[in-house]
Each structure stands twice: as C-alpha cells, then as structure tokens.
Amino acid sequence: MNADAASQITAAEGAAANANAALYFVDRHIAEGRADKPAFVEADGAKRILTYGQLATDSGRFAGALIRSAVRREERIAMVIRDQIEFPVVFWGAMKAGAIPVPINTLLSSAVYEQIIADSRATVLVVSEELWEVVEPAIRDNTALRAVVVIGAAPGGTKSFRAFTEGAPVQEAVTCHEDELAFWLYSSGSTGQPKGVRHVHSSLKATSDTFGAQVLGIREEDTVYSVAKMFFAYGLGNAMSFPMAVGATTVIFGGRPTPDAAFGILKDHRPTIFCGVPTLFAALLAAAEQGGTPEHGLRLCTSAGEALPREVGERWSRLIGAEIVDGVGSTEMLHIFLSNAPGDIVYGTSGRPVPGYEVRLVDEHDEDVGPGEVGELLVRGPSAAEGYWNRRDKSRSTFEGHWTRTGDKYERTAEGRFVYCGRTDDMFKVSGIWVSPFEVEQALVDHPAVLEAAVVPQRDDQDLDKPKAFVVLKEGQSLDPDALKDFVKEKIGMWKYPRWVEVVEELPKTATGKIQRFKLREGRC
Known part of the structure; x- marks a missing residue:
C-alpha cells in the first residue's frame, strides 16, 4: 500500500x-x-428560507x-x-x-x-x-x-x-x-x-432513531410545524432533530402561537405534521367552534408536555381528521419515551414504551407494582442525560444507574397501556386513598363549559386534604359550581369530586405549557 x-x-x-x-x-x-432543499422556513418576520x-x-x-x-x-x-x-x-x-x-x-x-x-x-x-x-x-x-x-x-x-x-x-x-x-x-x-x-x-440521533423514525414515521417529504419552541426539549426534537434526520422541512414561527396564528400556518404552509401541547389543542378546538374547521394538509399530530385529556383528543380527531399521537417525555430523556402510535391510539392514555426504551412502575420501596396499581415511572434508554449541572444530590436521586426517575405517577392497564395519574409531588390522599389530579381534571374538562382545569389538595375544616379545582371557562360560558361537582361525581366517583371550585382567567404555566400546580398550592394563581 x-x-x-x-x-x-x-x-x-x-x-x-x-x-x-x-x-x-x-x-x-x-x-x-439536499444542499438546495429548504431546511427552515420562517412563517413570520422577514419570512426567510434557510437551505x-x-x-x-x-x-x-x-x-x-x-x-x-x-x-x-x-x-x-x-x-x-x-x-x-x-x-x-x-x-x-x-x-x-x-x-x-x-x-x-x-x-x-x-x-x-x-x-x-x-x-x-x-x-x-x-x-x-x-x-x-x-x-x-x-x-x-x-x-x-x-x-x-x-x-x-x-x-x-x-x-x-x-x-x-x-x-x-x-x-x-x-x-x-x-x-x-x-x-x-x-x-x-x-x-x-x-x-x-x-x-x-x-442523544439527538438516539431520539430520531427511536420516536422520530419508529413512532412518528417522519419522512423526507414531510413539512413540520411545532408550536413548542426549539429551546424546549420537545420542540428541539420536533423542529430540529427529527426533520433534519431525514432531510425534511420545518416551518418556524417566532411569535406567540395563538389559535389564529396556528390556523394561519396550517392553511398557508400546509405542514403535514403538527406538534402541539394540550393547552393549545384545547384553545384551537374552542376557536374552531366559533370560526369553523381550518384548512390544512395534516397527516399526523403529536402532543406532549402535559397529558392530553381524552375529550380533547377525540374532538380533535373528529374535527381535523388527523390523529394526535400523545406521549410523555422529559428534558432529562430529551424527548418522548412512552407514547401512543399512529393507528394504535387510546386517548386518555400515554400508550406504550417507545421502541428502544424500557419503563418500570415502582412503589415507595422501589418494588415493581402490578397492573391497576399506581407507581412512580422509571425509564431507561439511549437518550438519558449525563446529569444536572451543579446539582450533585439531585443527579444522584434522579439518575440511578441506567434508570431515570421521571417524578410521574402512572398506572399500567391489563392491556399494557400506561395511564397518567400526576406528578409525584401532586398526588395526595383522600380518605386514605390516592387521588390523581389528572383524573379529576380530565373529568372537569369533559364538562361543556370548561376549557382547562387544575386540581390541588386543600385542607378542610378538619385539617384533611380534599380536592380543590381551578377552572378556566370557554368564551361566553358560565358555570354553577354545584352542578360541576355533581358532574364529576357521576364521572369518577363520590369521593374524588372537588369540594371547592374557583373560576380563574388562566392557569399558571411554564412556557412549555405545563401547569405549575405548586403555585396553585401556594396560592400564587
């Protein structure tokens, strides 16, 4: 040689x-x-194209x-x-x-x-x-x-x-x-x-090889629009790593994703994949009820950040004709690791483990729990973070060998699907039985007057925890709190209904759409 x-x-x-x-x-x-193919197209501002x-x-x-x-x-x-x-x-x-x-x-x-x-x-x-x-x-x-x-x-x-x-x-x-x-x-x-x-x-390729390729099924000819911004792990995968893994195109929007703005992008840019969050899907449905079904070219939608209420997913599928693939991910795991899949969706659940990831549900002693029991969700897979910066104790308690603690409480059904019950910090007991805030919230948003809801514990006059609901009403709607309580009783049981109902203009959230229930518990609504 x-x-x-x-x-x-x-x-x-x-x-x-x-x-x-x-x-x-x-x-x-x-x-x-693909040198001449658009990688990113701006939908606002100068509306530039980046090949x-x-x-x-x-x-x-x-x-x-x-x-x-x-x-x-x-x-x-x-x-x-x-x-x-x-x-x-x-x-x-x-x-x-x-x-x-x-x-x-x-x-x-x-x-x-x-x-x-x-x-x-x-x-x-x-x-x-x-x-x-x-x-x-x-x-x-x-x-x-x-x-x-x-x-x-x-x-x-x-x-x-x-x-x-x-x-x-x-x-x-x-x-x-x-x-x-x-x-x-x-x-x-x-x-x-x-x-x-x-x-x-x-980690970036790991998420695109797993959720991006094997669940989302993204293709080179797709155009993606993500309302979740790129600074957010969910948005980074939606708008960057997934489309760039296959040479697809991403529509980016720097402004606030109002229903009018989102519907305008669906009409003008015709994305085939739309990545949203539950809050926005609910707002889009409310807007569509006033203005009619928007024009679009969607073949698939995704949701994460918070669990998608069953009623929102079902209404969206009927209105738009495109399924919402709802899943759960985290910043620590970079993207979604537990998800429904196209053609295999049960709204109100987070589906099954994404190929390439394993999950466990454990009790307070780290023993596995069986179907129908509530446990903390642990996950292991190729995209786990290296750790937290300057948070040694938190790194040790979150990243345990190959497993990552999510802080989420879940229940596994007999069919192997996972049902979200709430954050570990958000769960509380009523009459000695665990209450899932999300279950109560899902029942609340089934009411025709309710747009959004959040549930936290509040002490009654006997110093016992009971559910309190904060609700945001749909435009033009009014509410009888007692009628709403009865509605929830019939949906999920007598002991889970909210003892107090407070109507608010909006719920405190992170920029990624997650409800900050700790602010509600602390009275910072």
Whole structure:
C-alpha cells in the first residue's frame, strides 16, 4: 500500500470516528444532494428560507467566529433566541466548534435570566433583538461573558450577529466522541427553579432513531410545524432533530402561537405534521367552534408536555381528521419515551414504551407494582442525560444507574397501556386513598363549559386534604359550581369530586405549557 492510499484510509477512519452530531444532522445532507432543499422556513418576520447548504456554511462560519473569538472547547454559548433561522445556525455552529450551546426559554423574567446565565457560566451570549430589553438587566453584573452578540440592531457594548460572523472562516466540525457533552437544556421549572440538564452528542440521533423514525414515521417529504419552541426539549426534537434526520422541512414561527396564528400556518404552509401541547389543542378546538374547521394538509399530530385529556383528543380527531399521537417525555430523556402510535391510539392514555426504551412502575420501596396499581415511572434508554449541572444530590436521586426517575405517577392497564395519574409531588390522599389530579381534571374538562382545569389538595375544616379545582371557562360560558361537582361525581366517583371550585382567567404555566400546580398550592394563581 502506498503512502497516499494509507493516508486516505486514515482520514476516512478519522471521519468515521467523529461523532459530532452536526455532521449527521447538517453536513451529511450536502453529500446526499439536499444542499438546495429548504431546511427552515420562517412563517413570520422577514419570512426567510434557510437551505441545508446555507445551514452547513453558516453554521461553519459561526463556528469559525467562535474560534476566532478565542472560545475554547466546552465553553458554554447561551442562546436566548426566538424561533428564527439563526437558532439552528448558532446551535449547530457551536457544536462544530466543540463549544456547548445552551438554549434558554425566551419567555422568562430578567431575574431568571440572570440566574440561568450565571449558573451556566457562559462566555458568549447570543440574543434576539426583540428580547434584549429583558435580557440586558440580567447580564449587567455578569463577569463570565466575554462577548454579547445581538441578532438585529446591536446596542452599545454588544456586537451584531452579522459583524460577529463577517469574514470568519468556515470551520469544519471538530472531532467529538459520542459520549462527549454536546448541549445543555434548562428544565422548564414546573416544580421549582430550572436545572441545567447536560446531554451528549449521541442523544439527538438516539431520539430520531427511536420516536422520530419508529413512532412518528417522519419522512423526507414531510413539512413540520411545532408550536413548542426549539429551546424546549420537545420542540428541539420536533423542529430540529427529527426533520433534519431525514432531510425534511420545518416551518418556524417566532411569535406567540395563538389559535389564529396556528390556523394561519396550517392553511398557508400546509405542514403535514403538527406538534402541539394540550393547552393549545384545547384553545384551537374552542376557536374552531366559533370560526369553523381550518384548512390544512395534516397527516399526523403529536402532543406532549402535559397529558392530553381524552375529550380533547377525540374532538380533535373528529374535527381535523388527523390523529394526535400523545406521549410523555422529559428534558432529562430529551424527548418522548412512552407514547401512543399512529393507528394504535387510546386517548386518555400515554400508550406504550417507545421502541428502544424500557419503563418500570415502582412503589415507595422501589418494588415493581402490578397492573391497576399506581407507581412512580422509571425509564431507561439511549437518550438519558449525563446529569444536572451543579446539582450533585439531585443527579444522584434522579439518575440511578441506567434508570431515570421521571417524578410521574402512572398506572399500567391489563392491556399494557400506561395511564397518567400526576406528578409525584401532586398526588395526595383522600380518605386514605390516592387521588390523581389528572383524573379529576380530565373529568372537569369533559364538562361543556370548561376549557382547562387544575386540581390541588386543600385542607378542610378538619385539617384533611380534599380536592380543590381551578377552572378556566370557554368564551361566553358560565358555570354553577354545584352542578360541576355533581358532574364529576357521576364521572369518577363520590369521593374524588372537588369540594371547592374557583373560576380563574388562566392557569399558571411554564412556557412549555405545563401547569405549575405548586403555585396553585401556594396560592400564587
């Protein structure tokens, strides 16, 4: 063998050994002939289109700009970026440079931004111009940041995204191990302060090979629209890793996903896959009742974030003619690991384990529970996080060997389907028997006047826990609380009905749509 041939083999082996996720999700498409295919299409703002070829070049140039700015491997790149084409450029570009992108919720307060950005010890912050007013107070005292890059007009002391990347070399993806840290996500804070969840390069492909390919069945010709934003683990899979795994196209929308906006995108862009959350599906149904069935080209929908009420799923399927694949996932597992499947959907359940994942239900002694019994859900699979940042005790209690504790309470039916009962922190006993807030909530939203509901325990005059319901009514509806109580009694039993019913304008939620029941328990509604 001559020297040239030997060097070519060595180079090929080195390329094959590079597990940098950007190679699979971005650069691979150029060699496979998709350079001119749209990867991302903006539905608002400038309505720009980003092709796979442009993404490969622009992400490489952003990587070159980071390296030119003396960013070292594993330094964090904080991203407070709306759903716009710069998001994938920064996310994959940071990975190409060996840095760690940290997408952050775009709907937080200055105080929370201050805590998260400081906690991550990011050295570079990239922020959308529209969010600068809220982010700027959060970084005034930050000493770790060496560069602040603004997408749009750059205020004093910052650099515009254009200026930051202009003239930078297009950097090839650095060589990474599949178990090397790739990106962080901060948990949504449904039960308290957000935690930095650290994921490795192989996790993205693991979720697209399992849920994306074997449950969703996403195809190259699909167009996806996800109302869940890309900073959220659910949205990151929906809008980035799943479509990019097969060379599909994603419609992105930086604005607030109101029913009018969502219906407009379904009509104008004709996505074939729509990824929503229960709150929005309920709002869309309420809007459709007023304005009629929207035009669309959907073949499939997905839901996660909160368990989908049975009544919402059934009404949507009748109205739209496309099933909702409801499942459960977590930031710690990156995406959905327990799900219904197309053609095998039972609304009101979370379905069965996604191929590639195993689940267990255990009691307080970590003993397996049988069908019909309530237990905590444990999961193991290839996309589990490496752990929490600076939360050693929480990492130890959540990640136990191969198993990850979800904090969710579930019941397994005799047919092997899993029924959500509530968060471990949300469950409570009435007359010595466990009550699932979700079961009561599902009965409440079956009432024709109720749009949304949340149930928490409240002490009665004998200092015993009883259910209290907070309900949001549909537009133009009124409610007799006693009639609602009787309605629930008939649905699920005498002892589970809410002793108190409070009508509210809205329920406290995270930006990802999860109800923050701890705020209701603390009276912070």
